[in-house]
Amino acid sequence: MPAKLSVNLNAIAMLRNRRELPWPDVAQFGRIALEAGASGLTVHPRPDQRHIRFTDLPVLRALIDDSFPQAEFNIEGYPTEEFLQLCEAAEPEQVTLVPDDPTQATSDHGWDFAGNRSFLTDVVSRLKAKGMRVSLFADGDGNAEAMHAARETGADRVELYTGPYGGCYDDPERAKVEIDRLGRTADAAFAVGLAVNAGHDLTVANLPALMKRIPNLAEVSIGHGLTADALEFGMAETVRRFRRACGQAV
Numbered sequence: 233m234p235a236k237l238s239v240n241l242n243a244i245a246m247l248r249n250r251r252e253l254p255w256p257d258v259a260q261f262g263r264i265a266l267e268a269g270a271s272g273l274t275v276h277p278r279p280d281q282r283h284i285r286f287t288d289l290p291v292l293r294a295l296i297d298d299s300f301p302q303a304e305f306n307i308e309g310y311p312t313e314e315f316l317q318l319c320e321a322a323e324p325e326q327v328t329l330v331p332d333d334p335t336q337a338t339s340d341h342g343w344d345f346a347g348n349r350s351f352l353t354d355v356v357s358r359l360k361a362k363g364m365r366v367s368l369f370a371d372g373d374g375n376a377e378a379m380h381a382a383r384e385t386g387a388d389r390v391e392l393y394t395g396p397y398g399g400c401y402d403d404p405e406r407a408k409v410e411i412d413r414l415g416r417t418a419d420a421a422f423a424v425g426l427a428v429n430a431g432h433d434l435t436v437a438n439l440p441a442l443m444k445r446i447p448n449l450a451e452v453s454i455g456h457g458l459t460a461d462a463l464e465f466g467m468a469e470t471v472r473r474f475r476r477a478c479g480q481a482v
């Protein structure tokens with residue numbers, strides 16, 4: 233079964249926020265992704281709104297509802313009261329809870345499930361009562377007990393944090409070690425009845441080996457690598473368009 237692809241729009245939003253201008257248009261890039269067959273859109277609104285702004289959420293919700301009703305909206309973040317209220321207003325199909333500190337540059341670890349059992353159980357139950365699927369960001373460290381504890385919170389899925397694997401792009405031997413750890417974590421998650429997502433620093437180059445070890449991955453969410461490829465593969469045509477606008481014969 234192929235994994236679903238949810239396109240993370242944070243990097244597009246970060247480019248937009250460099251200027252007080254409405255481009256690149258986050259919703260337009262979401263539309264392009266969904267027209268190209270992506271299964272859904274992911275955003276990770278951080279408290280300082282440095283990339284996704286809270287006002288992006290209803291726009292993306294409307295895009296999916298009006299034009300891509302089969303697609304899913306996935307909102308990721310640390311479950312503050314503000315974040316939970318944003319989710320309740322945007323009604324994403326999936327919420328991915330991430331143990332981020334507000335000052336973190338990006339997500340870099342999964343939950344301590346045992347240490348946050350009661351907090352996570354309350355949050356999961358609040359979101360599920362409103363019909364949202366809940367996924368919990370998890371280290372891919374092969375810890376089977378952590379998957380038991382994740383299951384006990386009532387969550388539906390875990391999202392394996394693949395950053396350490398993504399960081400092995402120039403070290404195939406270390407990549408094999410990380411794949412093995414991620415694979416053992418996924419096995420433990422499946423054994424307790426959790427479905428498994430994965431994300432962070434995934435690329436066209438590193439996805440196939442991950443899919444081979446975890447063929448039942450439900451979904452991958454990808455932003456940074458996918459946006460980098462979009463720039464690379466769209467650059468030549470864009471330069472030609474600008475040359476035409478300069479009056480050049482192209």
Ligand SMILES: CC(=O)[C@@H](O)[C@H](O)COP(=O)(O)O
Nearest residue numbers: 242276308330338339431432
């Ligand atoms: C949970 C996760 O791995 C992604 O959401 C990642 O944190 C993207 O966030 P940034 O785009 O802010 O780095």
Ligand SMILES: NCC(=O)COP(=O)(O)O
Nearest residue numbers: 431432433453454455456
């Ligand atoms: N959940 C991970 C995600 O949405 C995207 O992470 P990245 O591809 O931007 O590293």
